[in-house]
Amino acid sequence: TGFEVCQQVREFSSVPIVMLTAKGEDMDKILGLEYGADDYITKPFNILEVKARIKAIIRRTAPKPKEAAKVIESGDLKLDCESRRVMIGAKEINLTAKEFDILEYLMQNEGRVLSRDKLANHIWNYDYDGGSNVIDVYIHHLRKKVDGDYEEKKIITVKGAGYMVK
Numbered sequence: 001t002g003f004e005v006c007q008q009v010r011e012f013s014s015v016p017i018v019m020l021t022a023k024g025e026d027m028d029k030i031l032g033l034e035y036g037a038d039d040y041i042t043k044p045f046n047i048l049e050v051k052a053r054i055k056a057i058i059r060r061t062a063p064k065p066k067e068a069a070k071v072i073e074s075g076d077l078k079l080d081c082e083s084r085r086v087m088i089g090a091k092e093i094n095l096t097a098k099e100f101d102i103l104e105y106l107m108q109n110e111g112r113v114l115s116r117d118k119l120a121n122h123i124w125n126y127d128y129d130g131g132s133n134v135i136d137v138y139i140h141h142l143r144k145k146v147d148g149d150y151e152e153k154k155i156i157t158v159k160g161a162g163y164m165v166k
Contacts, residue, residue, distance in 0.1 A: 003035045010036035016057045020045070072107045074165055077146065077154055079107055088146070098123060099142045106155065106165040115162035139163055 006017055019032045024042035032040040038057050041050055072079045078087040084100050086093040095103065101123050106114060116135040139155060147153045156166045 003031055006032065006037050007035045014061075016054075016061050018050075018054060018057065020050070072104065072110075074107055074110055074154065077107070077165075079104055086146070093145050095142070095145060098138060099145070102138055103142060103146065103155075103165075106163060110165050113158045113161045113164045118162065135163075 002019055002021060006019065009015065009017060017037045018039045018041060019037045020041050020043070021028070021032070022043045029040045029042075038061070039053050041053065070080070070082055072081065076089045079085075079100075080087075081104060084097075086095055086100065086103065102119060105119065105122050119135050139157075143153075143155050147155060154165055156164050158164060
């Protein structure tokens with residue numbers, strides 16, 4: 001039954017559940033909510049009301065935006081956003097303010113490719129004209145300091161797309 005499905009889903013997930021059913025007895029509604037449904041709607045229904053109820057549930061259950069992380073880690077690379085310190089293992093790496101900003105933005109978006117345009121817009125708040133190599137120069141200096149003699153490279157170039165932290 002729908003009640004059993006709802007109960008089983010609740011054992012492993014907190015996904016929002018709206019029961020849409022012909023069972024309109026008070027006891028059925030109570031059971032549906034007790035088994036874990038977030039809402040219980042009986043037939044016949046107004047589709048606009050169903051949409052509004054679903055939007056309300058999504059608004060209540062949507063993940064809250066994270067505060068900027070105080071410490072970002074990727075493997076042995078650790079970035080403390082408040083003190084603006086960078087550590088690789090136990091070794092502290094000294095970065096310029098812009099190098100730190102670039103690395104922080106890359107690490108906040110770990111696994112995502114960030115274009116030169118996106119980096120320039122975020123770090124310097126201007127439109128990247130494509131002709132300037134300022135991003136490439138900063139990435140070059142950043143790599144010398146962060147990747148250095150390490151076997152596994154942390155800042156990856158994705159040809160024709162941009163850069164990422166892996």
